Amino acid sequence: MRRTLRHGAIRLRRLLLWLWRQEGSHGQRARGLAAGVFCGCFPFFGLQTLLGIGLASLVRGNHLLAAAGTWISNPFTYVPLYWFNYQLGSWLLGPGQGWPSAQTLQQQGLWEMGWSFTSRILLGSTISGVVCAPVLGRAYWQWLEREQERLLASAR
Structure with a gap:
């Protein structure tokens, strides 16, 4: 267990160094990450990375960080993220047909659920992206600034 935690910490540190x-x-780095996070909030499986890179190009952001930012949605976060987005959309548009069962999703898929479902999840995804992207982009920018100041201070 301890070895696994140490290995995880090493991998996290390498990831942070790669991002740095x-x-x-x-x-540019923060805009790229924010573009990726925004696109990652949408249930466009298989297209999120391309959309994130495209949006990063429009906002002059880093393309690799845009691709990494789309990882906000991954096999572990799909259901909670999209459930939240659907609930947010339902709160704004009024109750819809409800969140589909796992069996319905396996048989039909998200996009076969009709406009009532699609409109709610897209509205919720848009709002989640509009909120999360600038918050995470700003947090990353501040972290980069602090790290640069720390490195400059230690070099003196």
């Missing part, structure tokens, strides 16, 4: 060493200014 990406090309571009702090703003």
Whole structure:
């Protein structure tokens, strides 16, 4: 157990170093991550990375970090993220047909659920993306700034 935690900590540190060493200014890196997070909030399986990179190009953000930002939705977070997005959309548009059962999703898929379902999940995804993307992008930018200050201070 202890070895697994240590291995996980090492992998996390390598990931953070990889993120730190990406090309571009702090703003470009943060915009790329934010673009990816925004696109990752949508249930466009298989297209999120392409959409994130495309949006990063529009906002002059880092493409690799945009691709990484789409990982906000992954096999572990799909159901909670999209359930939340659907509930948010239902709260704004009024109750719909309800969240489908696992059996219904396996048989029909998300996009076969009709406009009532689709409109709610897309509205909720848009709002989640509009909130999460700038928050995480700003947090990453602040972290980059703090790390740069720390490195400059330690170099003196």
